[in-house]
Amino acid sequence: MWYVVMAGKGREKIAIEKCRNALSTDAAVNIFAPTYQYLKRYSGKWNLEEDWLFPGYVFIESNLPNELEKQLKRIPTTVVPVRIGGGFNPIYEEERAILKMLIDENNCIRMSCGIIVDNRLIVEKGPLNNCQTxxxxxxxxxxxxxxxxxxxxxxxxIKAGLEVRAKLTASEYDAGRIA
Structure with a gap:
């Protein structure tokens, strides 16, 4: 199950490191803050950048929520458990499944690439391929x-990098005219 703690914007890396040092591997199987890739133009060319998917928040995978919450109390100045519904609850399984579909093994949503045909997006490659809805x-x-x-x-x-290579009509797409 994935639990969320608040670290504060700009403190994600510090919080991840402190949590890895303070939490046992029994209580915290994996500690991460998801990111996404995007393209940004500077110095006359497009550069691949990465940013936090949920700025200020860190995810902790755990099968022992009571032990995790107890150990988090040792580092109160670093992270604060996000309490929803009166308790320290994990995100729902279907929500976790959507995030797992988007992020890779490095907890990053990689760039996607596609085209628009008659105002309908067709993602040709990347993690948004299965998530167009x-x-x-x-x-x-x-x-x-x-x-x-x-x-x-x-x-x-949330944001994700998407490069749209062309905007075509259906007849142009059928004729194979992609810029």
Whole structure:
């Protein structure tokens, strides 16, 4: 199960390191803060960048929630357990499944690439390939897609890198005209 702790924006790396040092491997199987890749233009060229998917938050995978919560009390200045519904509860399994579908083994949503055909996105490669129904907005200029997902049954917006190579009509797509 995945539990979420608040570390504070800009303190994610420090919190991950302190949690790895303070928590036993029994209580915390994996400690991570998911990231996403995107392209940013500077110095005249596009560069691959990475940013936090949930700024200020760290995820902890644990099968012993009571032990985890007890051990987290040893580092109160580093992280604070996120309490939803009156307790330190994990994110729902279906929400975890969506995040696992998006992130790779390094807990990162890699860049995706696609085309738009008659105002319908076709993702050709990348983790957004199976998650097109979650995309709520595309910013072609910034090469970013916004996704609407849920955490604890509450709507959240996350970003993911998406390069749209072309915008075509169906006849242009059928004729194989991709820029």
């Amino acid at each position: 979650y995309i709520t907005r595309i910013d072609r200029h910034k090469r970013i897609a916004e996704l609407g997902i849920e955490l604890w049954k509450e709507p959240r917006r």
